[in-house]
Amino acid sequence: MIKQCHSSGRDKSYTVRDAVFDFFATIGVDTIFGNPGSTELPMFRNFPDHFRYILGLQEATVVGMADGFAQATGKASLVNLHSAAGVGNAMGNIFTAYKNQTPMIITAGQQARSILPFEPFLASVRPTQLAEPYVKWAIEPARAEDVPLAIQRAFNIAMTEPRGPVLVSVPVDDWDRQTKPLAEHRMFYSQRPSVNAIVALSRALEECKCPAFVVGGGVDRAKASDLLVKLAEHHQAQIYVAPMSGRCSFPEDHYLFNGFLPARREKIVEILGHHDLIVVLGAGAFLYHVEGFGPFIPEQAELFQIVDNPLTASWTPTGTSIVSNVRFALEDLLAVSKPVKKEKNQTKQLPRTGGAAKPQLAAKPRLSSNPRLSSNSLSSSTPLTTAYVLQTLHGLENEDWLIVEEAPSARSLIQKFLPISKPGQFLTMESGGLGYGMPAAVGTALALPDKKIIAIIGDGSALYSVQSLWTAAIQKLSITWIVLRNGSYAALEEFAPEFGFKKHEKVVGTTLSGIDFVALAKGFGINAKRIVDCAELERELQDATASSSSTLFEVVVSDIKNEPV
Structure with a gap:
């Protein structure tokens, strides 16, 4: 009341x-x-x-x-x-x-x-x-x-x-006008799915041989990841992350996790080619970045979608869309799910074709055999790669962290070398518009003062909302900022061949030079340091991530290799 x-x-x-x-x-x-x-x-x-x-x-x-x-x-x-x-x-x-x-x-x-x-x-x-x-x-x-x-x-x-x-x-003159208190009003909203639609999807899951679940940020927003794990294990469904998902909705170290879908029609069809049922949960079906041709799903497959947005459901080109709260829909699906016969259950466990469940090891620089990454094996002059930075961060990862990311050119490397094992611990933007990551890190730190916020930001992205550092300093927030400095809008350079650029052809307007992120951070009141080699990386990150204060690292990286999305 x-x-x-x-x-x-x-x-x-x-x-x-x-x-x-x-x-x-x-x-x-x-x-x-x-x-x-x-x-x-x-x-x-x-x-x-x-x-x-x-x-x-x-x-x-x-x-x-x-x-x-x-x-x-x-x-x-x-x-x-x-x-x-x-x-x-x-x-x-x-x-x-x-x-x-x-x-x-x-x-x-x-x-x-x-x-x-x-x-x-x-x-x-x-x-x-x-x-x-x-x-x-x-x-x-x-x-x-x-x-x-x-x-x-x-x-x-x-x-x-x-x-x-x-x-x-x-x-401006409205605020001082006289009025009356608002009347009491209570609004209850329950978007449960159609019973018939849930029964139809349950029957399809029982009859299929090789189901795939494609999950988006809507699962995590609905706090339904626990139910998704149960349903996936029940049907032995392989899990893929929808293109451009802004959250972690399924643990990426789970044995059913099968990688990330690109925002490309033909590639999606190829990756999902061996599945006969595709269930899209909390995402569009599908989000594309470039023009594509051919079928939207494999010819032998049937598609179901559960999403809370009727507009998203309206542009789904094929299959059956169920507009519902995602958690309610998964609850109802689990309630009507029948026991899966052992012999049939085994037929669904086909070889994995997507991303690896365990983090891959960075090829460069050369690593010690210690999975916690002993920096003693590295020369102080060994240049940093983005993959190594991310793998080092993974070795220090704590369940009390929340990772906020806006480094588009490094996203595929983040997916390989910094897998997120717990839903609710990752945020990025679903729009593709820059300038979200730095202030979002401040907002999450204000909302969750007991968590350590790790902000992974590209050097180009950082310049859109660098003023966020001042608020973090004034509010004394616990954020570790990792600015990956590669000196360019690398995502544009890697995407250029999609629009007719020749290999190694110069793309104008993508070079970022002469920017001192350490000086910028200190000017806003944030402790900052530039890191240029591997020997100091783990030590500095370990100290900063264990601290309750904010620190920014300008990490100079020698390469970023990413598949265009």
Whole structure:
């Protein structure tokens, strides 16, 4: 039941601001991420003592922090942006929040209602259209008195699957207007799957010879990874990760784990070619990065999809889509699953064709036989490779870590050398837009102060939201930043042949030179060090990851070899 923080006896002096902050209290929101401007100032007068304001130095950074915070807590985060300019600055990470299905309430400042007809300075002329189509809902209420109800509705929409960001534009003179407390309102939402659809999928699983499960971030968002493991083991289904998944939804050291699918139609069909049933869970079927041709799935295969987003289900080109909460669907599937006969169960265990369940060993530099990577066997002048950096990190990995990644050119190496063994311990962006990783690390550290956050960031990505370091320093967060410095937008260079570039042909606009990440970090108040050889890598990482403070390592790597996605 919702309880108001102000009594009805105070209605005569009860303002829109009172009603809004009372509502935030009822839903457990006590943190606001922002970069304030003049049109937001009245919102923060008499700021409640139980609230904390997390200042970011740029609006995209602010939204990225709120995204990481919401994903770590599973609850809606609150963001305040400055009118049209602030929303415009934030659009890259609003797009990412939409693709990540992150529940987020965005309040945006607006000029006073009385001067809006004159297009005043800093006004947002079309505030509800500015962030579209990458918010689930946007409104500028017709009356000041309607602002609290609009924010209540925005919260309900943000938290309804498929979750996502919403925006409420609030004119500057609305906050001091008198209003009444919000009426009590409870919203229960249950998106259970069709019984007939679950029965049909269960029958298909019983009759198939070689099932494949393709899993996406929706499984982890629904906290359904434990059920997925049970269902996969029951049917001995090989597990593949959907293209561009932003979370770990299945333990990558499990014997059924079979690797990552690329965002390419022909390659997906080839990898899944020996399966007669494909079940896509919490993901699109399928996300592509380049144009493809031919069938969408192997000719002999049948496809089922379980996803919480009807829009995603609507563009699935073949098969059967079940729109449902993923956890509910897996619960129902397990409830109707029949025991699998031993002899039939054995026929499903075909040779693996995808990625390895155990981390591969880096070919260079030369490693000792100790799986914990004794650096004594390496010369102090041995150059670093990205694979070795990741393998060293894997050797130090702790179950209390949460890894946030934004290093697109190193992603396939991360998948090989830094397998994630526990769902809920990995985040990246599902949009492909840069500038998410650094602020998301800050947001997750704020949400989960007992965890150590490991942020693996490319040098190109780091420059999009480097201001995040200041907030991490001010908030005294426990983050180890690993900036992989290869001096270029390497992902573009590796992708260039897809668009007709010849081998070794120069790609303009991809070189990054003369950037001192150590100096940048220290300027924002973060301890930092440049690492250039293997001998010091393990020692420095071991000390930093065991520390409760933030440290940034600019790790100079000599190679990044990645398969284009």
